[in-house]
Amino acid sequence: METRPPFRAYAYRRGLVILIAVMMPLVAPCFTATVLLPDAPLALRILGLVVLLPIIVWMLLSVGMLFDSRPVLEVDEHGFLWRRWSETPIPWSAVDRWQARPHMGIAYVTVWLKDPASNPPGWVHAILRPGNKWLGMGDVTIPGGGLDRGFDEVAAAFGHFAPKPPLPLEPRLARRLEAARRKR
Structure with missing residues (x-):
């Protein structure tokens, strides 16, 4: 890689x-x-x-x-840091899965954590978390706006650095998914 x-x-x-x-x-x-x-x-x-x-x-x-002159979002091979969530980076080992998805015309990267209690949010997101969960979002939700980089760049960074989900057990589906990953 x-x-x-x-x-x-x-x-x-x-x-x-x-x-x-x-x-x-x-x-x-x-x-x-x-x-x-x-x-x-x-x-x-x-x-x-x-x-x-x-x-x-x-x-x-x-x-x-x-x-604040620090980056709001940092994504690298070790994990990601969303400063609006907390000042603590979240390692990829703590991430269950992530998804880029739209909701009401706004694109989001939403991340589900394996153990949400081990990566608690700041007070603002602690208040917003139940509403995000009710809307079907993950534990950490990063909106597509408010950053100096476009949403496509944010999603591409997660796609590049985040570990890929395991392939399905069914061999034909696993081959098709692996081919799609290589093509992408």
Whole structure:
């Protein structure tokens, strides 16, 4: 197998700035409803707070990503590191399987782990994990957007570095799959 340098993808800073600018108009009315209008109905103030808090958390995380010069995703022969998941690399030996798949028009690389408890996520993904599982995604889900590299490059990096799944026991199917792998 040829040696290839590690794949690295960084945060797409222009996209982060655009998303922050688009979300700002939501912050002003919610902030006004919760803080500046104490005589507003309680239901409106609670609704404003429910909308405002996740947006503010997301915006603070996005601003942090703007100033972080480290790669967000690294894939090499030892495993992969998805910094939005955790700061700990996940070795290929911990990966059960992975798949590039679309969901609602967005492409994802989703990874199923053999023992998810041994590679715990950060607090954001700990909150998002049940929803991802409900949607049929794996333990670690890497979206196709938000990186300075295209999704095809991300999927190709996983395809190159990740161990291939075992061949099926049925000989004809195994030969066909092996031929398809060589052709690819």
